Amino acid sequence: MSEHRYEVEVVWSGQTTDYRSYSRDHELLTAGRPPILATADPKFRGDESRWNPEQLLVASLSDCHMLWYLHLCASAGVVVTSYRDSAVGVMDDERFQTVTLRPHITITDPAKIDTAVGLHKEAHSKCFIANSVNFPVTHEPTVVAE
Structure with missing residues (x-):
């Protein structure tokens, strides 16, 4: 059986000084493709305009x-x-x-x-x-x- 590898980077930056205020926004990256703008579900303080x-x-x-x-x-x-x-x-x-x-x-x-x-x-x-x-x-x- 062959093995297939899928490499993805998840990139976030900010400060987690307070649970209510840090950004959940991040990017999903892989070589040669546009980034996917991601976040948490809006119920968990995510941005509704991004994928969760x-x-x-x-x-x-x-x-x-x-x-x-x-x-x-x-x-x-x-x-x-x-x-x-x-x-x-x-x-x-x-x-x-x-x-x-x-x-x-x-x-x-x-x-x-x-x-x-x-x-x-x-x-x-x-x-x-x-x-x-x-x-x-x-x-x-x-x-x-x-």
Whole structure:
């Protein structure tokens, strides 16, 4: 089995002299890509205009699923012309309880809708991120033909 490495820098500066006043704003960096402006969840004194770790986890699950799904559709002869996911993660005070992916997919051939819906199960089983979390990731896909 091969090993894949993903290197990311998290960069913050400031002063933690008081819990209420220090900035939670920071940057996520990796070579050759624009920075991601990040912060804490607004409930924990973060800036609403920046991404927080919880959103990034939900986005990673959604993105991984989409990339596998598109791969499987291309291999199965299902032509996808549009994919949009409205993913929702639910946490309690300590951990994620669930993430629900709600992709809305448009394909070219109405005869392949059942195949397109069925490929979500396989995409889920192949998604590295979904296979790495300890909470349920569910799918509520909608597939329509142009």
